[in-house]
Amino acid sequence: xASENANAKTHIIPPEFLEPNWRLWSFILLIGIAMVxxxxxxxxxxxxxxxxxxxxxxxxxxxxxxxxxxxxAFRKGYHRHIFVHPVQCELNARIDxxxxxxxxxxxxxxxxxxxxxxxxxxxxxxxxxxxxxxLSVVYAGAFTLRLGSLIMLADTxxxxxxxxxCHSVRHLLGGNVxxxxxxxxxxxxxxLYRLQSALNAHHEGFAWAGLIMIVFxxxxxxxxxxxxxxxxxxxxxAHL
Amino acid sequence: MKRLIPxxxxxxxxxxxxLIIIASGYAHRYxxxxxxxxxxxxxxxxxxxxxxxxx
Numbered sequence: 001x002a003s004e005n006a007n008a009k010t011h012i013i014p015p016e017f018l019e020p021n022w023r024l025w026s027f028i029l030l031i032g033i034a035m036v037x038x039x040x041x042x043x044x045x046x047x048x049x050x051x052x053x054x055x056x057x058x059x060x061x062x063x064x065x066x067x068x069x070x071x072x073a074f075r076k077g078y079h080r081h082i083f084v085h086p087v088q089c090e091l092n093a094r095i096d097x098x099x100x101x102x103x104x105x106x107x108x109x110x111x112x113x114x115x116x117x118x119x120x121x122x123x124x125x126x127x128x129x130x131x132x133x134x135l136s137v138v139y140a141g142a143f144t145l146r147l148g149s150l151i152m153l154a155d156t157x158x159x160x161x162x163x164x165x166c167h168s169v170r171h172l173l174g175g176n177v178x179x180x181x182x183x184x185x186x187x188x189x190x191x192l193y194r195l196q197s198a199l200n201a202h203h204e205g206f207a208w209a210g211l212i213m214i215v216f217x218x219x220x221x222x223x224x225x226x227x228x229x230x231x232x233x234x235x236x237x238a239h240l
Numbered sequence: 241m242k243r244l245i246p247x248x249x250x251x252x253x254x255x256x257x258x259l260i261i262i263a264s265g266y267a268h269r270y271x272x273x274x275x276x277x278x279x280x281x282x283x284x285x286x287x288x289x290x291x292x293x294x295x
Contacts, residue, residue, distance in 0.1 A: 023251055030258055037262050041269065081251040208293050215289065219261070219282060226268075226275060 011107045015100050016083040023082045035061070043218070046225045048139025049148050050132040052155060052214050060125065066111070067118035072167055073207035075112060116168040123163050129156040145235040151220055155213040162206035165199035244295045257289030 016024065038058055043051035053061060068074050080087050086094035086102045094102055105112045133156055136149040163169070174193025180186040199206075224231055245253065264281040267273040 026255055027251075030255060033262055034258065037265060041265060081247065081254075087247075212290060212293060215258075215261075216286065219286060222265075223279070223282075226278075228275070228279060 011103050014103050014107050014109050016085060017108065019100075021083070023084065027078070027082050031065070043222060043225065046221060047231075048136045049152070049221050049224065050135065051221050052129060052132070052152075052217055055132050056125075056128045060121075063118065063121050064125065067115070067122045068207075068211070070112045070115035070118055071207055072115075073204040076204070115166075116171070119163065119166050119168045126156070126160055126163060129159065132156075140236070143235070143237040144233060147230070147232050147234060148220065148224065150234070151213075151217055155210075155217045158206060158213050159210045161199065162203070162210040164196070165203040165206050167200060167203065170196050170200050245291065250292050253288050253292035257285045257287070257292060260285030260288065 038053055038061065042058070043054055069078075079085065084095070085100065086096070088094060096102055103109065129152070133149060133152050136152055137143055137145055170193070173196050174180070174189060177183060177189070177193075180190045183189060220230065261282050264273070264278050264285065267281075268275070268278045
């Protein structure tokens, strides 16, 4: 085990990045094509709806992308399905070879340690999504709840749950505390920590649901802008 | 929970789904593909993407 760790520390570029692995290079190509397409076909505000990829600006998408790529849930996904290494946590099931040890958060993958800072950025973006929902319901001059607004709200709630169920938030709320009794408001803080821990158990689900929802909202709004009649008004309160 | 899609097919489906969605956008913009065909291909791409995660 000691020699394995010593071997891992010699890598600046993890061995997974140096292999002729079609999965890795196709994924990098996919991200490149997707970014070019997002820049090439910007989605302007349409009938009060603002596409989440462009809120507040498309320029923050790479940072949000890094937040996703350093998230524990997605790390599990790309290690298993893109690097195909390690495919499980147990040492005897990782498909390690002498030339291909699991190097963990070393070398280039030290960036995974910066997840906490990307999380702060992700949390700062959330109010924009709530404001976009607000704009979509007051767009017609009165409170008008449309199907698109509901979908945007569902997306925003899932993204909020994803951000606040993050392991970094768990560390901030109580994971870094050795003695609650020695701190300010110990019962309240411990209660908050327990609540967040309950959310944290579902972090992976929120992460994938958030990814599905943000793609769905983008496609839904592009379909509306293209003239496909998918939207409907659910509630219109003209005299408020 | 029992998963329907074997792990080795999960990433290829994820990739195919997103590529179909992006390619449909380009086909509509540059090749003049009719909207009804784009609706079908984007829906198919999204369902592949969805299946790669949840199925």
